[in-house]
Amino acid sequence: MKVIASSxxxxxxxxxEGRLYVVLTASNFHPGKGTPTTSVDMRRISDGTKVSERWRTTEMVEKATVDEREYxxxxxxxxxxxxxxxxxxxQVVVTEDILGANKAYLQEGMRCYVKTFDGVPIAMEVPQKITVEILETEPVTKGQTASSSYKPAVVQNGLRVMVPPHIGPGVRIVINTDDDSYVERAKD
Structure with missing residues (x-):
């Protein structure tokens, strides 16, 4: 099925060209003048080769028909x-090379989308937002304001994220899995 590149x-x-590729990163670029583009880094499923492509954001791209189920x-x-x-x-077993960077986000019992082609797992998607606990952060520097600065923090899965100054160790936060950015304090 055809979809626009920006999606x-x-x-x-x-x-x-008759081959399947899994998208690793996708970013849209909107210059002040000129045509907006979508840059996509992909991995060829058959042999693992990484490929980069750039399309106009309105260009149509063939999205492969694969079996996508919640697991x-x-x-x-x-x-x-x-x-x-x-x-x-x-049950299905997914290898580490198919998981890629998503490995850091996995939590026991997490609902994910596993994509299979001819019964073989070829790609996996984690939820766009996940809740994690902060293990350590830098202390607040006097004079920092919450609106203008963020400080680095390490969360339970080992990722480094930037958080507002008022967030400390032991606090549960929601992060965006697309770019590891802080979304909000967890409401649980």
Whole structure:
């Protein structure tokens, strides 16, 4: 099915020249003058080769027809990462190279989208927002205002994110998995 290039997101599967590619990063660029473009970094599923493409944001791109289902993350072992279909209880094993950067976001019981082609997992999408706990942050520097500055923090999954000065260790926050940015303080 054809979609406009600007709608591509991390984890989507694109078909070009008869081959399948999984989107690793997608960013839209809108210059003051000229045509807006979408830059996409992709990994070829057949051999793992990374490819970069740039399209006009209104250009149509062939999104591959793959089986996309919700799965719950169970556990990780030497074989890979195990997911279970919450309806049929079928299990599927996803390898680390298919997970890529999404590995850091996995939490036990998390609902993810696993994409399969001919019964073989080829890509995975995590939720766009996840809740994590802050392990450590830098102390607040006197004179910093909440509106103008952020400080680095390390969260439970090892990622470094920038948070407002009033956020300290032990606080649960919501982060955006597309760019590891702080969204808000968790409401739980």
């Amino acid at each position: 591509l997101r991390k984890g989507n599967v694109v078909e070009m 719950d993350f169970l556990y990780e072992d030497g074989e890979g990462f195990h997911f279970m279909d919450p309806i049929s209880y079928d």
